[in-house]
Amino acid sequence: MKEQIERIRAEFQKALAGADTPEALDQLRVQFLGRKGKVQQLLRGLGQLPPEQRPEVGRLVNALRDQVQQALKEKKASLKPAVPREWLDLTLPGRKPPVGKKHPLTQVLDEIKAFFVQRGFTVADGPEVETDYYNFEALNIPRNHPARDMQDTLYITQDIVLRTHTSPVQIRVMESQQPPVRIIAPGRVYRRDTPDASHSPFFHQVEGLCVDRGVSFGDLKAIISEFARELFGEDIHVRFRPSFFPFTEPSLEYDFNCVFCRGKGCRVCKQTGWMEISGAGMVDPNVFKAVGYDPDIYTGYAFGMGVDRIAMLKFGIDDIRLFFENDLRFLNQF
Numbered sequence: 510m511k512e513q514i515e516r517i518r519a520e521f522q523k524a525l526a527g528a529d530t531p532e533a534l535d536q537l538r539v540q541f542l543g544r545k546g547k548v549q550q551l552l553r554g555l556g557q558l559p560p561e562q563r564p565e566v567g568r569l570v571n572a573l574r575d576q577v578q579q580a581l582k583e584k585k586a587s588l589k590p591a592v593p594r595e596w597l598d599l600t601l602p603g604r605k606p607p608v609g610k611k612h613p614l615t616q617v618l619d620e621i622k623a624f625f626v627q628r629g630f631t632v633a634d635g636p637e638v639e640t641d642y643y644n645f646e647a648l649n650i651p652r653n654h655p656a657r658d659m660q661d662t663l664y665i666t667q668d669i670v671l672r673t674h675t676s677p678v679q680i681r682v683m684e685s686q687q688p689p690v691r692i693i694a695p696g697r698v699y700r701r702d703t704p705d706a707s708h709s710p711f712f713h714q715v716e717g718l719c720v721d722r723g724v725s726f727g728d729l730k731a732i733i734s735e736f737a738r739e740l741f742g743e744d745i746h747v748r749f750r751p752s753f754f755p756f757t758e759p760s761l762e763y764d765f766n767c768v769f770c771r772g773k774g775c776r777v778c779k780q781t782g783w784m785e786i787s788g789a790g791m792v793d794p795n796v797f798k799a800v801g802y803d804p805d806i807y808t809g810y811a812f813g814m815g816v817d818r819i820a821m822l823k824f825g826i827d828d829i830r831l832f833f834e835n836d837l838r839f840l841n842q843f
């Protein structure tokens with residue numbers, strides 16, 4: 510029996526040396542440790558031995574079983590590194606991280622800023638929560654002035670409002686510096702409006718102001734006309750209509766040729782060929798007095814424009830609310 514054990518041990522060691530795949534090792538395990546394996550047969554043979562020999566031979570067989578198990582385990586572990594865990598293809602193109610882009614309103618605002626900065630304007634900023642004085646009073650809109658009804662204002666207190674236009678920035682700039690002044694003031698403004706396709710309780714304006722000796726209506730017309738051509742194309746003309754604003758005299762509203770039909774007349778412009786853009790005018794002498802400029806020496810023009818409206822025209826968007834819903838399916842198109 511002991512010889513048999515030694516023979517099987519030698520047989521196993523020889524077979525193990527030749528097994529160099531996981532499959533071969535599995536086969537060995539079945540061959541030696543399986544239910545019909547060689548070690549199992551030895552254990553079964555124990556019953557035929559005289560009782561006094563059984564304990565010693567039993568220990569030897571168990572020792573062989575343990576040795577086989579341990580040897581198979583170690584060999585299997587030593588094979589593992591040969592199996593590649595992952596495979597790296599250095600020729601594959603890299604995965605691009607998703608890159609954000611500018612909001613369409615920011616894109617248009619950047620374009621507007623670039624146009625005016627190239628012409629000597631600087632960009633001015635001011636608070637969105639504004640005092641009654643800067644939003645109305647200093648702009649020649651006194652407390653009992655009917656113009657206050659024109660603007661459905663969001664009041665925080667009786668004297669503090671969410672600014673209804675960016676014009677208060679003009680006042681703050683003129684208070685802090687002497688002419689010449691050439692600024693644009695872009696920013697968010699608020700009105701008590703019910704949202705629909707063309708109204709939003711907040712939107713974006715750019716206000717422009719130019720004050721110096723000898724600034725004329727012709728200068729205003731020139732810069733607005735150039736702006737229209739720059740943004741929408743050489744064939745876009747500008748039309749001025751008389752209007753009224755408390756802080757300019759004379760006041761006007763300006764229209765661009767319809768950017769969809771280029772002035773020929775279409776459904777969007779109701780066959781007129783024109784689209785209303787915004788208001789402008791020569792700065793009212795009362796506004797100059799409020800900031801301490803001498804209206805006998807200085808003249809100036811001011812104009813406003815809606816960034817949202819211009820972006821809608823530029824991109825052919827028919828609902829202002831799309832700008833503020835942050836729907837990536839919409840924003841990714843620009």
Ligand SMILES: [Zn+2]
Pocket residue numbers: 767768769770771772773774775776777778779780782783
């Ligand atoms: Zn049209």
